[in-house]
Amino acid sequence: MGRKNKHQHATKKKPLDDAADDDPGADVLFYLRTKYALLGKSEWWWLMDDSLAEIDERLNDENFVVVDGFLPREDVIKLKREVKRAHETGHMTPGVLAGGKAGNATQYTMKHVR
Incomplete structure (x- = not known):
């Protein structure tokens, strides 16, 4: 009966209507x-007040949120092409990581980190 750690926090479930009450394990963002x-x-489901409130709550509680369907598929493809082009033309380069408590020790890059 200990308190839940912030990282153990389960996705919050709130009844939105009768359909949500039928499945207490249902994901609120899915229903929205x-x-x-x-x-x-x-296309704009995530911009509605109740959706924004849930997204805000998750960001505050969990420090991240996955907003499935945020961009239409066509826009995802365009964005991916543009990012690839930015990498190829040198407009986007890997960030530098630093070690040590002060962050001033050895600097290095890790392609799979950022």
């Missing part, structure tokens, strides 16, 4: 995305 898709607003 579905709700707005049914209302014809699937």
Whole structure:
């Protein structure tokens, strides 16, 4: 009966309507995305007040949130091409990591970290 560590925090579940009450393990963002898709607003579901409130709560509680469907597939493809082009033309380079407590020790890059 100990307190949950911040990193052990389970995804918060809140009933939105009768459908959410049927499945207490349901993900709130999934229901919000579905709700707005049914209302014809699937492209902008994450911009609605209740979606933003849930995203904000998760960022505050967990320091990250995965917003599935944030960009339409076509935009994801365009973004990926643009990032690749930026790397190829030298406009985007790997960041430098530093070791030591003060961050001034050996500097190095790790391709898979950033």
